[in-house]
Amino acid sequence: MNAEHDANAAGQPEDAGAAIAERTLEEARRRLAALDDLPTADHVAVFDELHRELSGVLERLDQDGGAGGETGGS
Incomplete structure (x- = not known):
């Protein structure tokens, strides 16, 4: 479990970016679904x-x- 924790700690900025992206997409989907009412x-x-x-x-x-x-590309 420590190795997994270390891997997650190294990827925290990416995880934070992924969380922001997911929240943004959820909100966009919600707003697009509401178009039926407009x-x-x-x-x-x-x-x-x-x-x-x-x-x-x-x-x-x-x-x-x-x-x-x-992505770094090497």
């Missing part, structure tokens, strides 16, 4: 807002080297 004309505003928010999260994750960041 007039079609209001959908574009929701899409635009979600796009801005998702882009911002991806940018922060890339800057922090979290989930979706650079």
Whole structure:
């Protein structure tokens, strides 16, 4: 169990990034599901807002080297 703990400790920034990504996606799914209750004309505003928010999260994750960041490639 110590080896597993050590592996998790080494991956904490990635785990934090993955947690942020998961929460963001859950919220996006919830908001997209709520589109059924809105007039079609209001959908574009929701899409635009979600796009801005998702882009911002991806940018922060890339800057922090979290989930979706650079992989190192060696």
